[in-house]
Amino acid sequence: MAVKILLSEDEMPKQWYNLAPDLPTPMQPPLGPDGNPIGPEMLAPVFPMNLIEQEVSAERWIDIPDEVRALLHKWRPSPLYRAHALEKALGTPARIYYKNESVSPAGSHKPNTAIPQAWYNKQFGIEKLTTETGAGQWGSALSFAGALVGLEVKVYMVRISFDQKPFRKVMMETWGGKCIPSPSDTTEIGRKILAEMPDTPGSLGIAISEAVEAAVTDPTGKTRYSLGSVLNHVMLHQTIIGLETKKQLAKINENKVDVVIGCAGGGSNFAGLAFPFVNDKINGDQIDIIPVEPASCPTMTKAPFAYDFGDTGQMTPLMPMHSLGHKFIPPPIHAGGLRYHGMAPLVSAAIKDGLLNPTSIGQIECYQAAIQFARTEGIIVAPETSHAVASAIREAKKAKEEGKEKVIVFGLSGHGLMDLLGYEKYFANELVDHEMTDDEVAESIKSMEGLPKPQ
Numbered sequence: 001m002a003v004k005i006l007l008s009e010d011e012m013p014k015q016w017y018n019l020a021p022d023l024p025t026p027m028q029p030p031l032g033p034d035g036n037p038i039g040p041e042m043l044a045p046v047f048p049m050n051l052i053e054q055e056v057s058a059e060r061w062i063d064i065p066d067e068v069r070a071l072l073h074k075w076r077p078s079p080l081y082r083a084h085a086l087e088k089a090l091g092t093p094a095r096i097y098y099k100n101e102s103v104s105p106a107g108s109h110k111p112n113t114a115i116p117q118a119w120y121n122k123q124f125g126i127e128k129l130t131t132e133t134g135a136g137q138w139g140s141a142l143s144f145a146g147a148l149v150g151l152e153v154k155v156y157m158v159r160i161s162f163d164q165k166p167f168r169k170v171m172m173e174t175w176g177g178k179c180i181p182s183p184s185d186t187t188e189i190g191r192k193i194l195a196e197m198p199d200t201p202g203s204l205g206i207a208i209s210e211a212v213e214a215a216v217t218d219p220t221g222k223t224r225y226s227l228g229s230v231l232n233h234v235m236l237h238q239t240i241i242g243l244e245t246k247k248q249l250a251k252i253n254e255n256k257v258d259v260v261i262g263c264a265g266g267g268s269n270f271a272g273l274a275f276p277f278v279n280d281k282i283n284g285d286q287i288d289i290i291p292v293e294p295a296s297c298p299t300m301t302k303a304p305f306a307y308d309f310g311d312t313g314q315m316t317p318l319m320p321m322h323s324l325g326h327k328f329i330p331p332p333i334h335a336g337g338l339r340y341h342g343m344a345p346l347v348s349a350a351i352k353d354g355l356l357n358p359t360s361i362g363q364i365e366c367y368q369a370a371i372q373f374a375r376t377e378g379i380i381v382a383p384e385t386s387h388a389v390a391s392a393i394r395e396a397k398k399a400k401e402e403g404k405e406k407v408i409v410f411g412l413s414g415h416g417l418m419d420l421l422g423y424e425k426y427f428a429n430e431l432v433d434h435e436m437t438d439d440e441v442a443e444s445i446k447s448m449e450g451l452p453k454p455q
């Protein structure tokens with residue numbers, strides 16, 4: 001029985017899949033400060049035009065340039081594993097598969113979009129990229145991509161992660177990136193927030209504001225901003241995960257998938273794995289597709305579908321998405337990469353269309369699942385990924401109760417070898433579960449009062 005299902009480099013997909021044209025209800029446009037839809041040219045100070053074209057594309061398939069394919073070959077195609085040992089430990093009749101994105105040099109799925117984003121920027125004549133990072137995975141991935149493609153990279157890292165994960169900074173520096181804690185005194189918005197809240201742990205929303213400000217105020221005009229999740233073109237680049245997975249399952253004649261699971265912060269690794277399966281679902285297949293979020297940041301399960309800013313400083317356009325409000329600062333749980341107030345518009349639209357079944361899980365169950373996974377399958381997963389593992393275990397137990405031979409596929413978005421502090425706190429019984437109450441959600445979404453409402 002196969003443990004790893006592999007593809008050759010030639011078998012790596014040659015196109016990315018865009019879900020937008022297949023959604024039953026067309027996506028609603030991003031809006032400018034005046035409440036009117038924004039055109040591509042309004043994004044030009046922030047992103048290069050070749051990526052903006054992908055952002056607004058209505059094409060179902062988009063070619064992956066040969067040079068990008070060659071760079072992705074450094075670790076792709078990534079292996080699909082059958083979790084024999086976990087299945088045995090659970091005594092489940094389910095067959096569990098996981099797509100292992102931790103094999104990339106930066107340790108997660110993030111380089112799948114960092115490489116093409118850096119490449120398209122370079123093609124457009126850009127010399128420097130700014131970005132934010134939560135857990136440090138995205139900042140590492142973009143620094144890695146910058147090194148390969150030949151771009152300078154400046155990363156604003158959420159302060160709490162910066163303090164908890166000092167080695168992430170060293171990784172970024174090793175690849176030539178510059179990493180500073182956010183909020184910082186290098187931007188106007190950072191200085192304003194520091195004056196109001198000197199001890200803030202920071203948030204992705206704040207770090208995004210700083211990185212966008214740093215890009216658009218650079219007098220050379222050769223700097224752009226790069227986002228590691230949320231946007232349509234990021235979801236697009238990540239679909240290589242799901243497209244490979246489908247080829248791998250076909251290779252072993254596993255033709256019917258019952259459950260697809262991914263953890264979701266901004267939505268990109270989930271979308272990357274799930275969207276090719278969402279396409280099957282739109283075409284009539286019965287698949288339970290589950291994005292999983294922390295109970296302490298319940299964007300999909302408790303927050304409304306609304307128009308909101310992507311960042312705290314209100315520098316981005318208004319995007320139609322599930323949002324806890326752009327001022328939301330989540331409690332400092334360890335899954336730093338899942339602490340975002342919003343959710344990708346494409347994922348939000350698919351939820352609204354009834355194509356996904358989002359769920360939330362508390363961090364203690366997630367660490368228990370991650371430890372069981374490490375002691376059976378061997379891989380120590382990232383705290384973000386542990387949410388997908390916990391959901392897969394729940395589904396496998398359900399299959400056991402129902403006596404059903406279900407096929408469960410989940411995304412192993414990254415390893416946790418740089419995130420051991422959370423494991424240490426778990427073993428020391430220092431972790432607590434925090435579930436956001438309805439009252440807290442009601443308070444948090446007040447920051448969206450007065451903004452236009454989607455249909």
Ligand SMILES: Cc1ncc(COP(=O)(O)O)c(C=O)c1O
Pocket residue numbers: 108109134135136137138228229230263264265266267268269270336337338382384385413414415
């Ligand atoms: C390993 C890992 N998984 C998941 C995420 C969540 O991001 P996204 O929802 O965009 O995949 C992150 C974000 O930092 C991450 O580092």
